[in-house]
Structure formats: C-alpha cells, structure tokens
Amino acid sequence: MSEDSIPTHSDVLVIGGGVMGTSTAYFLATMSDQSVALLEKSQLASGSTGDSSAILRHHYGDEAIYTDMAWWSHQFFQTFDDELDAALSYEKSPLVRFADEETAGGDYARAGYEVLRERDIPVSVYTGEKVGEQYPMFDVTDRYDVAVSDDSAAYADGTDAALGFARGARAAGAQIVTGVEVQSLETEDEAIARVETDQGNIDCEAVIVAAGPWTPRLAETVGVDVPITPVREQVVLLDPPATYAEAQSSLKPTTSFPGGEWYIRPDFGDGVLVGTHRHTEETDPDAYDNTPDEETILELVDDFADHVPELRDAGLKGQYCGVYSTTPDHDFIIDQAGPAGCYLCCGFSGHGFKHAPAVGKLTADLVLEGESDLVDLEYFSLERFEENPTGHGLPADNI
C-alpha cells in the first residue's frame, strides 16, 4: 500500500492502525462524506492485532451482546475479500468447551448453548461417553460431563484484517498515514480542536482513540482516565508429530480446558498454536519480553502430557508474546468521553479481534449518529467504572 502524506486538517481523525482503528476508519469513510484520516505511529497491525490468535467464536455464555456482535462480524469476515478487495486468511475450527455439569463452567457452557440455539447459530452438545468419542485428540474420556461445540467457529489473521480494512478505507477516501505519533489531544472551548504529532499539528473536529494499550496515555492529555492494564500473553507455535494429525481427524477443534490458563488452536497448514490467557502479568507495551518464559513452556508441556498426550513431543517452530489491553471486567470501552468530539475505542481485553467489524460500525455510528441500532452501546460506556470500579464483574471464561 503506498503512503498518504500527513494532512493539516481532517474532519475525523482515528489514532491507531490496529484492527479497531482501521475498521473504524473503513466504516466512517464508507458511511459519511466527512474527511477521515488514520494516524499510526509505527506500521499497521504492529500492536496487539499482529499477534492476535484471531479466533472467531460466538459462544459467550449468557453474554448475548457479544454473540450478536461476533456473529455480525463473522458474516462480514466471510465477505471480507469481496467487500474490501483484500485477502483474509481464514479456516474453520469448531470451538469446544468442556465442563462438568452444575459447576460455573458447566452453567457457562450450557447458557452459551441456549444463546446460540435461539439464534440458529450452529451448536452441538455432547454428554457422557459421547464427549470422549467426539474428541479423540484430547484426553477427555470420563473426565468432563459435557462438551458444547460452537460448530461454525473459525480463525483468521489479524494483520490481513487490518491491512484489508485500511485498503477499503483508503478506497472510500480515507487517508492512512503511518510513521506519525500523536503526542497529545488539544481542545478549544471544551471541544477537540486538533492533535499534536511528532510531525506537526492536525486540526480536526473529532478524534477516535483506538490506540490499544497506549490509549490511557493519550486520553490523559485531555484529563480522561481509562482503566486499562496492559498484560503480556505468551504464544508458542508447535510442529506436531504425524500421529497428532491422525488423531485430529478432520475436526481440528479449538479449545481450552477447565482451570487451564491456555488455549489450543490449529494453525494454518498442519501447525498448532498454543497461547496463555492469564490476564495477570502487567507489562509496558513499549518494552516487554517478546520470548515466552521457559517456566511457562515447561508448564504447558506438563499440561499437554495430561490433556493432549500426542503433543508432548511436538517440536517448537515459533514463539512470541503479545499484549492484551485489559479492563477490570474484560468488557470493551466504546464511548464519547471528556471534551466534545473525543471518542474512545479500546479495552478489548484479549477478545476483540472477532468483533472488529462490529466495533468499527458501532464506533462510526456513535461518531456520526450518537447511537447505534447494532447493539446497545450503553454496555460499553466508560461511566460504568465511575459507578463501580469493577464494571460488570469478570466473566466465567473468555477465550
């Protein structure tokens, strides 16, 4: 993609070239006549988006708002290449939740089953000995009472998605400028008037901060406190032995096990991706260790010996770490906050990718109309933390 030059004015400025900023720029540019520019300090998808495992599932326990956003987004992803004249890597992989009945995990799995069934989203449930029969690749026989499968789940690629949205936004008239860092937001008469960058000021009427874990630093420049904790998560890519491919059959599911702090997903080709999902290790998004800890890898090997014995002797073919932008309740923040014209699109807490098309549409609706009929924007308000610092409380699960 060739470079756009830095503008001196744009009606709307989007800060951040991850999947959320690019999706928002795409919807703004296609839905309105306003001038739109996106500023990215580094390269597109260089933040959390480029490290995303990009799992697209719809099962969210009883949090139907996420099921609706994920399903809307998944339909969009399925027509992504045509809509945006782009290429999105994409594979089907049913997502299965194992649990014991009458536990929090069992209730969560069953509640999600009902939400999917009510919406005619493909879903299956297996109980008793059927659990082990259906999933011979995992050591689950006689171990869990129930398995709920989100049958149409899939996975994609974060970089492809951000580049595709940027391409679509540009085709609709937006400017996409990389290598420009916004240093502060500036106001006049209590409304956003411009942003200051490392390459000069840009006048604007509205600004959307979609800067991932860097969002609080920018919001602070107009006195807005955003409760995001950047946390480091670790990913390893495995080269499984041939026996694993046989045990996988054609099903190739994605899963995590009750009590486990990691998930396992097939990877493009014959690989396997394993990621931690701990939400515990606070980190600096500008200076974190990009290599998984030896101790974590040893823990994974132990867990594999227990749940996925075929992978115990898998080779290691890649490893890296990424950063989640975690809110106290793991729910998103999509809101107008502080001075007029200042919008936040952040706090995606390790599960944002699958919602990126819906988030872009919702944010564009918020900026252009002040409301959206896609889902109830109130759920993502920043104010919920004023009323209660823990927001909605933590979900039972969230891969």
Ligand SMILES: Cc1cc2nc3c(=O)[nH]c(=O)nc-3n(C[C@H](O)[C@H](O)[C@H](O)COP(=O)(O)OP(=O)(O)OC[C@H]3O[C@@H](n4cnc5c(N)ncnc54)[C@H](O)[C@@H]3O)c2cc1C
């Ligand atoms: C390891 C890992 C696995 C994940 N797996 C999944 C998954 O399976 N499914 C799922 O749904 N979600 C997943 N996620 C979460 C998902 O990837 C994120 O929610 C999503 O990518 C967030 O996108 P973003 O655009 O908000 O942030 P980012 O991708 O971090 O983008 C923010 C951008 O803003 C730029 N920026 C910051 N400050 C400035 C500034 N001052 N000026 C200009 N630009 C600036 C940054 O350089 C960056 O490119 C995962 C995340 C990680 C890290």
